[in-house]
Amino acid sequence: MNEKELSEFGVTCKRCKLDFAIFADEKDICHWNDGAFIQDVLGYLSASERELLISGNCGDCFDKMFPPSPLDNQN
Numbered sequence: 527m528n529e530k531e532l533s534e535f536g537v538t539c540k541r542c543k544l545d546f547a548i549f550a551d552e553k554d555i556c557h558w559n560d561g562a563f564i565q566d567v568l569g570y571l572s573a574s575e576r577e578l579l580i581s582g583n584c585g586d587c588f589d590k591m592f593p594p595s596p597l598d599n600q601n
Contacts (some may be wrong), residue, residue, distance in 0.1 A: 530554070530570070539584040541591075546584060548575050 532549040539546065550568055557567040564576050574585030583591065 527543060535579075537578050537582070539578065539587055540582040541587040544583060546575075546578060551562065 530551040533552050535548045535550060537546050537548055554567045558564050568576055577588050579583055
């Protein structure tokens with residue numbers, strides 16, 4: 527089996543300056559840095575954790591920058 531070996535990565539949000547710990551496999555981080563799609567190699571992380579790695583913004587700050595549109599809830 528290809529068991530994940532998780533390491534802790536400290537990431538600070540650029541906007542609110544809060545520190546976050548993300549646990550990911552170093553090989554997966556390397557694959558992402560080499561051009562793999564983050565959702566393919568780090569799909570076990572939450573969307574907020576992936577966004578923090580991509581943009582440096584935590585989920586709360588991302589939601590403040592891009593609030594849901596009232597149209598998103600229409601059928």
